[in-house]
Amino acid sequence: MDFTETDEERDLRAAVGAIAGRFGGDYYVQHAREGKPTDELWRAMGDAGFVGVNVAEEYGGGGGGLVELATVCEESAAHGTPLLLLLVSAAISAEVIGEFGSDELRRCWLPGLADGSVKMVFAITEPEAGSNTHHLTTTATRSGDDWVLRGTKHYISGVDEAEALLVVARTGRDERGNASLSLFVVPTDAPGLVKTPLPVDVIAPEKQHVLHFDDVTVPSGSLVGEEGAGFRQVFRGLNPERITGAAIAVGIARYALDKAAEYARTRQVWDVPIGAHQGVSHPLAKAKIETELAALMTRKAAWLHDRGLPAGEESNMAKYAAAEAALAAIDAAIQTHGGNGLSSEYGLLPYWGLARLLRVAPVNREMILNHVAQHGLGLPRSY
CATH class of the missing domain: 1.20.140.10 (Butyryl-CoA Dehydrogenase, subunit A, domain 3)
Structure with missing residues (x-):
């Protein structure tokens, strides 16, 4: 085992630290207390290629992996500027779309996720399901060539900053009666999507929301991968x-x-x-x-x-x-x-x-x- 960092990893750590250090703890704490997104920091990280360090190069990303993305997350936080939305936009959404998304979904979303101009947050949590995904009640049903989403999601971070959601919905049941899940990309300005702030006492720039899907209709191309492969x-x-x-x-x-x-x-x-x-x-x-x-x-x-x-x-x-x-x-x-x-x-x-x-x-x-x-x-x- 070799526990030494490569030159590239050291350079990445230093470069991320240099950007985050220009902002620092005072910047982060001020934005956290005011509930303001750290947009300037996010743009600086995106312009430098660090927000999408794990996105494939063909879509404008850095072509790295979780080692590199974890370095970005750690080093920015170590300089007093943690970026929570990296967990859902870069770590979940970009990884899932990069592996399972259609060519159309990849071309549509990955370049923006790579350069930081687009944020996509993750919508799975529901008030009655907790950690039991088998009990999810948000549904997606076919309507011609479209899908119609109905249900509620709880404690969804950063919806007010994001252009899209990666939504987990029930599209049927398997042979044992458990929920058969599928994933959908849903724009945050989709008609029928109601976003309600959820007050919390944590001092942070990122806000929490309750989402209501009231017959939110998305085209068939919004389905990520195969129907029922959501787990x-x-x-x-x-x-x-x-x-x-x-x-x-x-x-x-x-x-x-x-x-x-x-x-x-x-x-x-x-x-x-x-x-x-x-x-x-x-x-x-x-x-x-x-x-x-x-x-x-x-x-x-x-x-x-x-x-x-x-x-x-x-x-x-x-x-x-x-x-x-x-x-x-x-x-x-x-x-x-x-x-x-x-x-x-x-x-x-x-x-x-x-x-x-x-x-x-x-x-x-x-x-x-x-x-x-x-x-x-x-x-x-x-x-």
Whole structure:
């Protein structure tokens, strides 16, 4: 095994850091508090080719994989500017359309996803289904050459910023009576699509929405791949989402630890820097170790995915470890700052909220533990 980065990977990390560093934490926190999208940062990343680093070159992308996209996610977050929509636009939508979409869908959507001029978000979650996709109730039915979508989606991120949705809908039932799912690309301005903001207390630029599909009609070409193949397509997108979510969490942890270490080196009480005291230094050192371990698992999961190898358990483990590491790092950073850790001037709390969100979404830690217990340890299914 070779754990050294290639020259290309180092160059990518440095280039992403240079762009994100021009904006920095103050820019992100200001936009998060005002609920404003980080459009300027997204455009800068897109113009440099980093938003679509995993899109095939023939569609204007970088021709890389999840290793490269995870690097973009981690490094931008490590400079204080996490980009959550990379999880759904680049990691899910671009990956799914790139592998399963028709030539027409690829030509229509991938160039915009590659240069950042288009965002496509993912619509799967429903209020009554939770993590059980078999219970999805949003339907898509044929009407001549079209499909008509009816139903409700919940907690859909970034709809107000996106040009299109990648929607998971039930198109029938299989022989066991479970939902047969299909994926559709639906423009966000489609007639009959009602978007309602869903208030949350997380301080972030990205907003959440409830979506109502009231006889939303799309042409037959909006179907991604084969009818009824949605389960396979969804899981092809979920591993990249978990890997990139882990990468963002690792980046958040790095950012928090850098801020805390700088404060601990310079803040003096009783004539010595507070970082000289083990009560301050040890929690930061522990968080650093946990962050590095999470980064290793994230890189392994991305490496496996890019080679077409099974990566489900590793992707889940990476997401679990990284979310825990990010929370521990931010908590240690806040504690290091004392009262200043809660001060608006130091801007740490928005990152705590984001890390806490990543502990719940895109899959919560309990479902990850279920997955590892069942598939990694061979224990009986608990749900």
